[in-house]
Every structure is written in structure tokens, then in C-alpha cells.
Amino acid sequence: MNVFDGPLGRPTPASGLTVRGLTLRFRAEILFQDLSFDLPPGRFTCLLGPSGVGKTSLLRALAGLMPVRDAEIRCDDTGSPAGRIAWMDQRDQLLPWLNARDNVTLGSRLRGEPADGERARMLLAEVGLAGQAETQPAALSGGMRQRVALARTLYEDRPIVLLDEPFAAVDAPTRHRLQRLAARLLAGRTVLLVTHDPLEALILGHEVHVLSGRPARIAATLRPDGLPPRSAASPALAAMQAELLDRLANADSEGLP
């Protein structure tokens, strides 16, 4: 079934995102200099880089949460991405004083719109939390909280979704399930996933950009065969993962023997 046929998403037209000449600083340090890349519409693009390379700053810049000078960040129709971006973080960022359903519909309340409880209920059912709508985050496990966060991201129904290492804080089997769930539910949207996990990038990405250096630049771009979500069991994927790990380890080895 095409996810857009269901009640989960109005057919939001996918929009790509173009980034040209982005320079970002954190205090005195230049994180990115003159960085350019494209997010093709309706695809998963992964940015793979070691921790501390500035991935979160990059996402904040794209989301308009951080001032950028001179850079060009625009959607396919040349419009600004403001209001078209949803965000999911590695910390679930649920409001602890709201139950799961009210967390999912948070965006509506923030904009002063009536909350669409029915849609929230369906999204929670879709992420496997049908019975937990009234539960507070404190009573949910880490993986469940992350699924509520995913439902909230989907509730926003925005064409562009930024994922900041969304599954880094959960255990390996949960991560595996969440990756498949995200691939299914976010299909058709323009997704940028930043991660330090080569396997995650290879499973989920139509395209994988490898960041390295300081200031960081895109050192390589991989387009693995087949469509995501790919099986981690494939030998080709395992070989690519090994290569990517080597590459990340080398890029990260300054000062190490």
C-alpha cells in the first residue's frame, strides 16, 4: 500500500532542497566552508560523519534556527524552507508533562489550531503504540518514546524531514526496528539523516555523503545498489560498511597513534 493512500498523509508534494555556499562557524572555529549539496525530492539522503564534525549545527542552519550569511538554502520551487521542515532528534524531546497523544499533536497547539486527535490516534497505532495515547513519557521505554517522537514528526506532515541521529540512543534491536519503521513511514518525503553509524546510513540512504576534514566537506558520495531499507545481511553492504568505517576512522585519527 502506498502510504499516501492512507489517512497518514495528505499527498504532500515532495520538494527537494538545494544548499549552496554554506559557511558555518561555532565560536572561533569554522565548521563548514562553502558547503554545497542537494537533497533530491522524496529521497533519503544521509550525511555520515564522526561526532563533533558539526552535523547538528548544519541541521539547525537548514531549519532556520541559526543565522547563516550568504548561503543559499531553498526548496525546488525556489521558496524558503521555513515552515516546511520537521525535525526529529536523538533525544526524544517529548514534553514530560504531556501524554503521548498531546505530544504528537503539539504542533497544532503551538500554532493555535485545534488538535487532530483522530490523526494522532492513527499515527500512534502506526508506530505500534495504539494503547498508549494517554501514557506519560516517563512511563514509556526509550524506544517507545522515540516512536512517539516519530509519530509527532509525521503529524507535522511536512515535505522535508531532518533527522539528527534519531536512533542513536536506543539499543541495537530497537534501532533495527525503528529504522525499518522510519523508512516505511517517511517514504516519499525528502529526508536528511545525519548519523555517525555507517550501517544506518547504508540501510536507509538513497545517497550517502561522507563528511570529513576541518572545516568539514563532503569527501565522498555513495549510492548503494537497491532501494532502502536495505538488508544488513547483504555482503555488498557489509563490504561498504567496512570501507566507510575505515574512512571515518582515518578522518578521525588526528592525534591518535
Add this chain to the structure above:
Amino acid sequence: MLTRTAWLGRLAPALLGLLVVAGWEALVRFNDIPSYVLPGPLAVAETLWREGPGLLAALLVTLRVTLAALLVAALTGVLLAALMAQSAWIERSLMPYAVFLQVTPIVAIAPLIIIYVEQPFLALLACAWIVAFFPLVANTAAGLRSADRGLQDLFRLYGAGRLQRLRLLLWPSALPHFLAGLRISGGLALIGAVVAEFVAGTGGSETGIAFRILEAGYRLQVPKMFAGLVLLAITGIGIYGALAWFSRLLLRRWHESALPPRS
């Protein structure tokens, strides 16, 4: 069901109290200490029973001042903290004066307030308010600042206005801090009211418990002084307990401080 150690844990403070009270009674009896120097606990209890109605009426007067002051302090504290959260400049301009109020001893300001504020109830309320106000402002302001950065980003991204941000993010984040401030201020408001009564003397037609203690002191009715003190102490503990219960009630579903321990 409580285990044996848990029962012992609950009984231990009561046992210690009994021991101290028994020692006190024994000390007074064996040394024949006159009751105008140190009354034994039985004499105090007997006075409490005899003078109870009058003392309770007086306590009610003090309690009214205390609770009114606490309420006003909570309202003004939250308002001022919300104002401070709007801009660092407002906070920087106001905070020194809040500290000024806090560090000036209430015994020193109370006589002035009692001269300037003619209505006795309001004068007492002002004194208690000055003491109770600062922990509420300082804690609430710190709480409003402590909202998670990631959540602030999320609120901006999803188009939250200033008011939504204050109501749905900053205020709930500040609530545990505010409640901690309230627990401190509850006791302080009582102290403020008592100090003000001591300074104000007879003040109005109604007299509070502190004035009764003072009066009993002038008449060397030492057992009555002790009885008044006992009532005040119980009231203070009661206020603290009530506020702690209120705090748990508000936070029990989500805040770490009130959640049941993990099994």
C-alpha cells in the same frame, strides 16, 4: 506492607522524641525547677489544653496573615519572574532590588512598615511578604531559564508564539522550581508574620499567636509561652507538609522528583 526495618525507620524519630520529652520531664522534676524558669512537658501540655481555645483563635489570626502573604508572594513572584524571563536587561535591572529586599533583616524594616501602613493586617502582610517573596522570584526565574534548548528549538521550528512558549514550555519547566520555592517560602511567611507581630505589638483589635507569646512573657507565664511555641512549630510543619503534598500532586506524573522509584 511495611517490613520490619521500615517500621523501625518510621518509629525511630517518634522514639527519639519520646526519649527527649521524658528526659526533659525528669530533669524538671528531679531538680525542682520552678515552672516560670522551665516548665516540664506535662505542664506545657496542661496549659495547652486549658488555654487552647484562646491560643487557637490567635493562631488563626497569624495563619491568615501567613497564607495571604504567601499567596501574594507567589503571585508577585511569578509575575516578576515572568517579566525577568522576557529580557536579560529587565532581569539585570530588577534582581539587585529583589536581593536588597531579601538581605535586609525584616526586624529592621518592620517598624517602618508598621508606621507607614496604617491598616494593621496589611502591615503584617507586607512584612511577611517581604520575607516570602525572594525564594519564589529567584527559583521561578531560574526555572524559566532552565527550559531545554532542544525543546526551545522545536517550539521555534513548529511556529510557537511568545505566549505559547511561555505557557506550554517555560512555565511547566519552571513549575518544579516554583514549587520548591513555595515550600521554602511557606515557612518563611510564617516567620515573617511572627516577627511582624513581635514588632507591631498590639497593632489592632485582633492579636496573633506571636503577640500572645510576648504577652505571656511579660507576665512570666512561661508554660503559656511554651504552649504558643508548640502551636507555632506544629503550624510550620503543617504548612510545609501541605505544600510538599501539593507539590507531589502536581508533579507526580512526570517530574523525576515525584515519580515512584524504579523497581
